[in-house]
Amino acid sequence: SATAEESAAASEELSGQAEMLKHMVEAFKLKTTSASSKTARSTSASPVKPVITPAPEPSIILDDLDMDKY
Secondary structure (H helix, E strand, O other), X not given: OHHHHHHHHHHHHHHHHHHHHHHHHHOOOOOXXXXXXHHHHHHHXXXXXXXXXXXXXXXXXXXXXXXXXX
């Protein structure tokens, strides 16, 4: 039937999309390291302080373009 064919096509499409997503997420996985190398790296590196930039102050734009409504 048409419904079964549509379901099969949708299932195949979702399966393909899931496989693509799986490959995309693999790029972000962290490599596992041994505990000794992890400890050595953390003790030798100095902590990095985040740079905080102040947010720009909001400004009010005044123009006379909308004043004709009032």
